[in-house]
Amino acid sequence: MRNFFIFLSFFLSFQTSVFATKDPINVTKKIKGYLVDYKTKNEVDEVEVKLKSLATGKIFVAETNDDGVFEFNNVPIGKNMLILTDKDYRSDTLKVFETNAKEHLIHYTFSQEEPFTANLKVTWMFNWGDRTVTENGKTYVKEHYWSHVLAKIILGIYGACLILIFYYSCVQMSLAVAYVRNRKKRKAEQIPTYNEATTPKVTVQLPMFNEMYVAERIIETVAEFDYPRDRFQIQVLDDSTDETKDIIAAKVAEVSARGINIQHIHRVDRTGYKAGALDAAMDRVEGEFIAIFDADFVPDRDFLKRTMPYFKDGIGVVQTRWGHLNKTYSLLTELQAFGLNGHFAIEQGGRNASEHYINFNGTAGVWRKKCIEDAGGWEHDTITEDLDLSYRAQMRGWKFKYLEDVESPAELPITMSALKSQQHRWMKGGAEVFVKMWKSLVKYPGLKFSDRLHGLAHLFNSSVFVFILILSLLSLCVLHIKDSFSDLNFLIQFGSFFISSSIFLAFYYWNAYRDKQGNFFGDLWRFIKRFVQFLTVSMALSLSNAVAVVEGYLGIKSSFVRTPKFNVAKKDEFKGNKYDKKSLSIINIAEGFFMILFGFTAINRTIYGDLGMVPFHAMLAIGYGIIFFSTLKENRTQA
Numbered sequence: 001m002r003n004f005f006i007f008l009s010f011f012l013s014f015q016t017s018v019f020a021t022k023d024p025i026n027v028t029k030k031i032k033g034y035l036v037d038y039k040t041k042n043e044v045d046e047v048e049v050k051l052k053s054l055a056t057g058k059i060f061v062a063e064t065n066d067d068g069v070f071e072f073n074n075v076p077i078g079k080n081m082l083i084l085t086d087k088d089y090r091s092d093t094l095k096v097f098e099t100n101a102k103e104h105l106i107h108y109t110f111s112q113e114e115p116f117t118a119n120l121k122v123t124w125m126f127n128w129g130d131r132t133v134t135e136n137g138k139t140y141v142k143e144h145y146w147s148h149v150l151a152k153i154i155l156g157i158y159g160a161c162l163i164l165i166f167y168y169s170c171v172q173m174s175l176a177v178a179y180v181r182n183r184k185k186r187k188a189e190q191i192p193t194y195n196e197a198t199t200p201k202v203t204v205q206l207p208m209f210n211e212m213y214v215a216e217r218i219i220e221t222v223a224e225f226d227y228p229r230d231r232f233q234i235q236v237l238d239d240s241t242d243e244t245k246d247i248i249a250a251k252v253a254e255v256s257a258r259g260i261n262i263q264h265i266h267r268v269d270r271t272g273y274k275a276g277a278l279d280a281a282m283d284r285v286e287g288e289f290i291a292i293f294d295a296d297f298v299p300d301r302d303f304l305k306r307t308m309p310y311f312k313d314g315i316g317v318v319q320t321r322w323g324h325l326n327k328t329y330s331l332l333t334e335l336q337a338f339g340l341n342g343h344f345a346i347e348q349g350g351r352n353a354s355e356h357y358i359n360f361n362g363t364a365g366v367w368r369k370k371c372i373e374d375a376g377g378w379e380h381d382t383i384t385e386d387l388d389l390s391y392r393a394q395m396r397g398w399k400f401k402y403l404e405d406v407e408s409p410a411e412l413p414i415t416m417s418a419l420k421s422q423q424h425r426w427m428k429g430g431a432e433v434f435v436k437m438w439k440s441l442v443k444y445p446g447l448k449f450s451d452r453l454h455g456l457a458h459l460f461n462s463s464v465f466v467f468i469l470i471l472s473l474l475s476l477c478v479l480h481i482k483d484s485f486s487d488l489n490f491l492i493q494f495g496s497f498f499i500s501s502s503i504f505l506a507f508y509y510w511n512a513y514r515d516k517q518g519n520f521f522g523d524l525w526r527f528i529k530r531f532v533q534f535l536t537v538s539m540a541l542s543l544s545n546a547v548a549v550v551e552g553y554l555g556i557k558s559s560f561v562r563t564p565k566f567n568v569a570k571k572d573e574f575k576g577n578k579y580d581k582k583s584l585s586i587i588n589i590a591e592g593f594f595m596i597l598f599g600f601t602a603i604n605r606t607i608y609g610d611l612g613m614v615p616f617h618a619m620l621a622i623g624y625g626i627i628f629f630s631t632l633k634e635n636r637t638q639a
Contacts, residue, residue, distance in 0.1 A: 048061065166501050177350075179346050218293060222234055292364075299364065307403065308366070326412055336412045599618075
């Protein structure tokens, strides 16, 4: 909105007509004036102006024309109140007094009049657009040059964030379109037939570190795979330092006694973390192909029968979709499932349909051993070794196949601390891989331009949280710029165009929404509610995620913090988890502060009728509140 400082010039001309010469109320006049923007000195049109006669109580209404002129006719002589009703302007009222002059020019500068400076829409920050100066004994308001320069810089950064978020949403939109277009083709695609006589030998690797709650479950699940036993090997890659190693040893012995080819490979150090464990076991791999599962997964018995037939010439990886064992545990797990479904339907499916690079998701997939070796093997200079190796392999010409219809159920984090730990690793690792790979993507010979473009966008994805954080903080300054610099308002209004980013993302998640029940309007209502909830929490996660991304870009190294596993599907099954350690950090305190800051801003702007950014700030306040109070509750429960 405009919220201008206004300079009013009123040309008052009096035309009297006598209806009863003894009654001054019946003597009328014409009041004519014009409105001028105090900053730009341009006339303002289509502004409604009201005049209330304090003598009779009658209200007159006029509207400025293209020249900014308004006119009231037959106004009783006496004291009147002039009112600007347009919400885009900062003033409320000013008084026009009776005058005997036939023509009189009155200049009103709103910023100089006490009634109007008291009615600014933003009352908790100073008006940084102007300063009061005194020259030659006269006091007047003058624009502050450097604050105007600062305002332009802030708007430039704010606009850059909007553009980058818009670019991100456009890429996601293009993937959604590709996914939708490929849907019918995918359904008609002939499923390759499994042939037991020719199926190759497969090694299943189970990397673990202190997984006492789920170690036995995943070992038993894989041991039950329906696959020829003479072409089947299990490697339990155990870096555990607690009683988990004994639990694994006992379970491996039990499975081995049943005639299954299984080895327990225990390392006494964690060099390279997960990537180091995978790399260290390569010389003991017996199979031509390697399936990898994290400890919280429970794949179906026919997993290998459904994936191995897709390994034709040139296919280096077959990745399957993650399912959710405990989706209905809480709102937190519901929102995680909503977001992951978007990734595994549109992100993976859309990229695969467009023949762009996708990534092995670290688990629930199968690698061709030769592909790993050709790409240089597992490297542990980033904490997302799966994304790193995926790009090195595809740049060398290997193809990846994504199977949306093959689901591998897994456990979702059930606590806020566990979720943030997982998000921190993914976001930081993505930034690390971008730093490592972007030059290779740009310069590597023989790559298609579209692969370079989409690959850079893919690796840059995690940076969107940095832009969201900067955007949310600068939005507070933008509100004050809007109230202080009328000549910059058109830039702020242009920013509303980027609301289309939310529409594009809604299309993206709608096509990935897996809870549709067949009733379109019912599905749409449930989707909108879930989408708003998801955005609310995701935007509030921007603080912790942005910190992770910045650490990745700056090369700040940290240990591989794996996500605690719980092995619970219902709340009454949760008995605590010794790995899920919680403590208040400076980020938690900042989240509480942001909850108050954005909540106060939303309430403040609502009171003053400036609703443009209220939904955005309200969502931020609610999101930060959910994260902050969830953290407090978890810490109190732990204590």
